[in-house]
Amino acid sequence: MKEQLNLDDYIRKVPNFPKKGVLFYDITSILAEPKAFGYCIDSMMEIYSGKNIDAVAAIEARGFLFAAPFAIRMGIPLILIRKKGKLPGKTLSKKYSLEYAEAEIEIHGEDVPQGKRILLLDDLIATGGTLNASRELINAAGAEVPEIFGVLGLPFLNYEKALAPTPVRTLINYDSE
Structure with a gap:
């Protein structure tokens, strides 16, 4: 049984970053504390052990760290979702809209096991745009x-609507800026 801890105590809040009026939730402070980082991995194991998950796909870059x-602990493949131009060889790509711009992500299609169930993971879920594009690439x-996981969620940005009908699970949510 994992030790319970208040994950909020390990998340740095940075006001006015990356622009004035935004409160940035920085998960690097979780990574700097082995107890908190281990708690996240242990929590994920508790949630997904025994579930029908064939691989995990993670979004660059902090998603990779979780x-x-x-x-490794689940004994399943890790599939990387990266910014355009970062993966060698043949890739599948998807353009999507950000708040003020457009971005593109890629995946090695050959790394995705056909007909299997892939847990999609990122460190923080905000608007859901990158995760939605990632889900479309996996499909x-x-x-x-079957499910999307984030360590931290910002449901006030309506990510559940953007990611419906796929269920979303987080370890901690912040309900307002």
Whole structure:
């Protein structure tokens, strides 16, 4: 049984970053504290052990940090979702809209196990745009996303609407800026 802790105590809040009026929730402070980082991985293991998850796909870059130890402990493949131009060889790509711009992500389609269930993971879930594009890439590669996981969620930004009908699970939520 994992030790209970208040994850909020380990999340740095940075006002006015990246612009005035925004409160930034910084998970790097979780990574700097082994007790908190271990708690996150242990919590993920508690949630997903025994579930029908065939692989985990993580979004660059902080999502990798949570997904890698989880994948090793679960004994499942880790699939990387990266910014355009970062993966060698043949990729599948997806453009999507950000608040003030457009971005593009890529995945190695051959890394996605056909017809399997892929847990989609990121460190923080805000508007859900990157996760939605990632889910579409995984589906295009021939797999399904039964659930989306984030260490931290900002439900006041309506990510559940953007990610519906896929269930979303987080370890901690902040309900307002």
